[in-house]
Amino acid sequence: MLKDFVSNAALLIASFSIMGQLFKDKPLHLSSHLSVKFYWGISFGILGNILMLYSIHINSTTIADLRHLAIVIAGAFGGGIPAMVASILIGIGRILFFGYNHTSILASAGVILTGIVCGGISKLKFHATLKAFLMNLMGLFIISIILSINIDDWGVLTNILAYHYIISLIGGFFSYYLLEYIAKSNAAQQHLKEANKLLNQLSYIDGLTGIANRRYFDQTLENEWIKLAYTNYPLTLIMFDIDYFKKYNDTYGHLEGDHCLQTIANKIKNEIFTHPSYTFCRYGGEEFAVILPFVNANEGLQIAKKIQKAIQSLKIPHISSKISDIVTLSIGVATISPKSSSNQEELIQMADQSLYLSKTNGRNRISSVNL
Structure with a gap:
């Protein structure tokens, strides 16, 4: 028993x-x-x-x-x-x-x-x-x-x-x-x-602006590329930076420079990139990037114009700028249909070249390229 x-x-x-x-x-x-x-x-x-x-x-x-x-x-x-x-x-x-x-x-x-x-x-x-x-x-x-x-x-x-x-x-x-x-x-x-x-989650967040960081950008862009590689859908990448930002820091100080970055990031995040499939990141320094899956070249260009107008509407003073008395952006837009035979680095190079073109052509403008 x-x-x-x-x-x-x-x-x-x-x-x-x-x-x-x-x-x-x-x-x-x-x-x-x-x-x-x-x-x-x-x-x-x-x-x-x-x-x-x-x-x-x-x-x-x-x-x-x-x-x-x-x-x-x-x-x-x-x-x-x-x-x-x-x-x-x-x-x-x-x-x-x-x-x-x-x-x-x-x-x-x-x-x-x-x-x-x-x-x-x-x-x-x-x-x-x-x-x-x-x-x-x-x-x-x-x-x-x-x-x-x-x-x-x-x-x-x-x-x-x-x-x-x-x-x-x-x-x-x-x-x-x-x-x-x-x-x-x-x-x-x-x-x-x-x-x-x-x-x-914190490892993917930029400490200053509160938006996604470079690490998250790299991972997301790779994932979107793989996802679209076997389709005919486009992938658009927008890269932009603040014109004469070094002069802005020299004139107003680094604390004001940080505040400027935060203001721009919040404006774009809250008013433009509310779509869950869009990814807005701080790429590094004063440079930002936006990943736009299923967005064609014309749509990407329109979004870039919205970004430009949104920042101009802030009217952040920039007396050291050579092109305007307020903070402006130089923007590069690139669109491609991802292929399994290539990788996302090609799209980054295209967007970077478009951004460089905007800078060399006088800044405060948008340049685009697509394949």
Whole structure:
């Protein structure tokens, strides 16, 4: 009999480990969402039914196992809802698996009563460990009453209850702390995952302007090139920089220069590049780039004109500029239909050459090229 109870406890603890992994993204606690409590309650109910399939058969209608611990742990971690869901499922299973008779009805009633009691104890302002212990004791007390009604042999009854109490208290202790450890471990892993995700996102963001950086530009352009390489759709790249920005820094100072970059980046990001498939990046220094998949040469040119007008509308003073008294841009636009036989470097060179052409032709202008 001891061996059977130990096997039941081992199955219980192993099942908790599996459940902890299955629901690692849906931890169970008193403030969990209602749906999460139902998921866990159903799982504990299934576990209780599995434990009954490996129960100790005392006589033709009476069995003993650790099914109450599934309800106890459900109540200890999630409160009344998962405890009641589990107890109802276990109560139904007791009748379905072992027949409809006086013993099974009494056992089912005891199981459901255990769920109600555990739900009530979960509301007490006690330490969580103490509440789990009280739930376990009350579950054992209810089991004692049920077994005393169903077993006539006093010697058999005391023998079963002795083993039941010992294994239940020890098994309940280990089960509680195992699930608590799993919950803390899963929470730590989730926090680490979120931290890594945040760090990864930050590694793609330019610290000054808050837009995508060169690293993100390189990765995105490569991805867009690969995606369009086997289609006939165009890919447009716009590159632009601020005219005479070095003179701007020399005149107004680097802090004002930084503010100028931030103002330009915010203006373009918030008013022009709101489309999710467009990527606006700081390419380096005062140079910016825009990746425009599925945009043809004419559309790219129109977008470049919008950028130019948007920055001119800011009217940022630039008394050291040789072409205007406000900040202006030189813009290069390049459009190509990506091919698998070439790579994105070709498009970058085209856009860079267009930008160079705008500079050599007097700045504050747009040049474009397409293949």
